[in-house]
Amino acid sequence: MTIRVLIADDQALIRAGLVALFIAAPGFEIAGEAADGRQVIDLAAHTAPDVILMDIRMPVLDGIAATRELLAAPHDDPPQVIVLTTFDLDEYVYSALAAGASGFLLKDAPPQRIITAVQAIVAGDMLLSPSITRRLIETYAHQHRTRAIAGPRLADLTPRETEVLRLIGNGLTNAQIAQRLVLSESTVKTHVKRVMGKLGLSSRAQVVVAAYESGLITPSPPTGHRHT
Template sequence: MSPAPAIKVVLADDEHLVRSGFKVLLDLEDDISVVGEATTGVEACDLARTARPHVVLMDIRMPTLDGIRATARIAGTPGLEHVKVLILTTYDTDENVFDALQAGASGFLLKDAGPAELLHAIRVIAAGDALLAPRVTRRLIGQFAAQRRLAASAADRLSVLTDREREVLALVGRGMSNDEIGAALFLSPATARTHVGRAMTKLGARDRAQLVVIAFRTGLTTPDE
């Protein structure tokens, strides 16, 4: 049986030492391959098109084009739907993290995260899931979503969903996995995944991270839950 293809990663950070440290760590893993390094957001976008990585580790603060705008450009480029962006940030109170999730990032990680946490994040995002469990994600989304309600009412935004899909979306907003949602609603994990997929399609969400944003911004999930 042939081994699974390696997860291709692009490192986007203007600090050479940061990129070097990540590369040394990732090169030790049999299932991960660094296929390019970028020092600006523009270079990151170019590499996303040419190297076709599975994951881009994207620093927020970069010259020429910052990580948020670079993320939006990648997410909005036809043919790059499979390229997932993992935002790297130094501060867990960085409001830009919320903007990054809106722009199309699949999650974020603090730069001081341990090696195991970084490797886990890359594998989770490469598998097509969103990284919803870092220690600051829920607080950040709740904090900033409360300040940025959609102009349309929650009823208007969520009217395309069935009652069951609303229930599932609320639980996604609380950071639950498909297994946890299934247990809470007495559904199989496969059925829960189907409802999540349908909600994602109807709401035009790129991935689960954007579903979390929608759940908070429409008030379906609140920070104190």
Template sequence: MIRVVVADDQALIRTGFITILDSQDDLEVVGEAGDGKSAVEVAQRLRPDVIVMDVRMPVMDGIEATRRLAGAGVPDPLKVLVVTTFNLDEYVYEALRAGAAGFLLKDASPQQLIAGVRTVARGESLLAPEVTRRLIGRYAARLRPADPAVTAESALTPRELEVLRLIAAGQSNAEIAATLVIGAETVKTYVSRILTKLNLRDRVQAVVYAYRTGLVSPND
């Protein structure tokens, strides 16, 4: 059973999410919150498998709540799935930097929400390729480049660098496999090696890393 906490300041949306998720035999909503501060308190107390987190909420926004639950330095971080709308997309990049495992748009279908929660619960990241290209590249350009302890150029092979650039471009594993004319399992192996070598938690952090370090830019 996947235990879920839903955080959204709009009661109608929160109730809708809860109804959708509770309709599944393998999902159980164990808590809810109407603001970011309450979301942190509920999640820390209940330790759910996934927190479905809105971005704009009173008292504390979803970005800060995500940072407190899943950010760098948090012991035993929780998995956060951020929900947003395109007119709030400038916040998405910050949410991913804060440690979110991925994000969905609020106009996603019930099936996409259910699949997203299951994906994040498995420990995988959720980045829809079509919105990755539109959001991450646009707002990553506003940030100062990072100076990582380990650079991709020194740690990765040429092929791994190529895969990392395609991940940052928003390509799924299947698209990368088609682009490079290699098998999907081979792509999974490359992704795993990249995360290990760069000490990254998941695919989301790989995208952020690529933009923050200047390996790719929105103009690429």
């Protein structure tokens, strides 16, 4: 299977470096390059990429707005969005995950890490490590509350689905959830899919955000720690 990648960054040097990286890696094809969010949306409509590496801070339309617009549009097979950022704790990253991005990568990540991350996303795995996910969400969940998933939509979940949502929010993988609940991994995958469908979510990272924002998990007090 060839993975089609769309590169979106307003810095030509970074775009060129990422394009060269994927051209050199077997199993990848460049679907296109974009210098702003509007170009991303236009190119994605014509090239149908599997994965979009999305810079957050771009002109015309930023990466968050572009991600939200892309994933809100009807798709039989929507692209996976991986956010590119300079900081591993960045409120913009939180907003992108809430908008449906599948994960994030630091711009200074080693080349092989970027390749592996894209492959993991296409395979349906969680890109974010549980520790980074939890730290990121806890940092900003105090300031954000998603009313869209509160009340009736959360009440639509069965007790088992609610428990699965809570465990995902705590950073457990499907295999770990299966062991915890004494279920098969395929059954857990079915529960995860139903949770995402009922809550209108498009990625596992978004499920983590939802678990915190719904109040199902209480975040620890923010420490104010930030990596640069």
